[in-house]
Amino acid sequence: MGYKVIIRENWCKGCYICLSVCPKNVFEKAGLLDDRGIIVSKAVRPENCIGCQMCADHCPDLAITVEKEDE
Amino acid sequence: MKQEYLKYIRDNVFPTAFCPGCGHGILLNAFVSALGELDYDQDNLVLVSGIGCGGWIASPHMNTDTLHTTHGRAIPFAIGVKLANPKLKVVVISGDGDLTTIGGNHLIHAARRRIPITVICGNNNIYGMTGGQASATTPVGAKTMTTPLGNDYRPFDLVKLVKGAGGEHVYRYTAFHAMQMKKAFKDVLQKDDFSFFDILTGCPVQYGRRNELREPAKMIQWMKDNSVLYSGEYHDDKIMVGKF
Numbered sequence: 001m002g003y004k005v006i007i008r009e010n011w012c013k014g015c016y017i018c019l020s021v022c023p024k025n026v027f028e029k030a031g032l033l034d035d036r037g038i039i040v041s042k043a044v045r046p047e048n049c050i051g052c053q054m055c056a057d058h059c060p061d062l063a064i065t066v067e068k069e070d071e
Numbered sequence: 072m073k074q075e076y077l078k079y080i081r082d083n084v085f086p087t088a089f090c091p092g093c094g095h096g097i098l099l100n101a102f103v104s105a106l107g108e109l110d111y112d113q114d115n116l117v118l119v120s121g122i123g124c125g126g127w128i129a130s131p132h133m134n135t136d137t138l139h140t141t142h143g144r145a146i147p148f149a150i151g152v153k154l155a156n157p158k159l160k161v162v163v164i165s166g167d168g169d170l171t172t173i174g175g176n177h178l179i180h181a182a183r184r185r186i187p188i189t190v191i192c193g194n195n196n197i198y199g200m201t202g203g204q205a206s207a208t209t210p211v212g213a214k215t216m217t218t219p220l221g222n223d224y225r226p227f228d229l230v231k232l233v234k235g236a237g238g239e240h241v242y243r244y245t246a247f248h249a250m251q252m253k254k255a256f257k258d259v260l261q262k263d264d265f266s267f268f269d270i271l272t273g274c275p276v277q278y279g280r281r282n283e284l285r286e287p288a289k290m291i292q293w294m295k296d297n298s299v300l301y302s303g304e305y306h307d308d309k310i311m312v313g314k315f
Contacts, residue, residue, distance in 0.1 A: 015092030017288055058097055060092060061096055062103065
């Protein structure tokens with residue numbers, strides 16, 4: 001049983017609040033600029049996610065959804 | 072925020088008009104989540120906002136009836152809506168410059184008369200949209216565009232102001248306290264009383280860049296480190312959060 005971290009990347013503005021509030025270090029900055037000139041956040045280690053919803057509650061752009069994965 | 076709560080926002084206007092890391096977005100997130108968790112009837116809710124960055128929280132982002140009013144006059148419009156149809160839940164969401172500096176008189180009189188509306192002040196300590204001028208909630212010593220050597224004047228303590236004017240249900244949270252904020256929103260959305268929220272949202276761009284808090288993550292950490300939960304004792308040198 002794990003969690004799925006969905007990032008609506010076209011809403012992300014790259015403030016990286018999710019990087020700072022995540023207790024399990026799930027997020028990382030993307031390596032490249034996207035076509036709007038923003039380095040968005042990526043959930044690179046979703047297997048570490050404990051579903052605490054800190055990122056989803058603190059995202060100012062409403063871009064993150066954390067869902068429970070059904071096995 | 073869960074996928075099914077997207078019905079409370081107008082997703083065609085997203086991404087938001089806010090700067091990256093703006094705490095007003097965290098307020099919006101908490102409010103949308105509170106509505107979603109209550110499964111609130113969006114046809115029974117009117118959101119009134121004024122001018123400024125704070126005025127953009129509700130309008131155009133929220134998919135309810137919204138009124139975007141003139142500067143400082145969000146509360147009089149909200150009272151008008153409530154008088155016309157007392158069955159509606161009326162919530163004012165606006166900024167500190169709008170609600171307390173330009174429209175301060177309306178705020179204290181709404182508190183005095185205990186008009187059954189909810190007032191949410193997205194307090195970022197500055198006039199963000201117009202370029203970073205000092206407002207009535209800018210802390211002493213803070214550098215702004217109009218006070219480059221530091222603000223000389225004492226700020227309003229909004230909790231004490233509204234309490235002193237007669238408001239009963241008064242809350243303060245910071246952008247770091249998103250979960251507590253959401254819970255408090257859920258409480259007041261189910262009541263029909265005057266309630267006031269002082270939400271310290273923080274402005275990394277206009278306030279933070281002049282006061283060494285330019286990184287949104289640093290701003291959130293600063294709020295976490297400097298806030299204390301209120302439990303009967305009020306410390307003026309800390310950010311007191313909770314229900315007052």
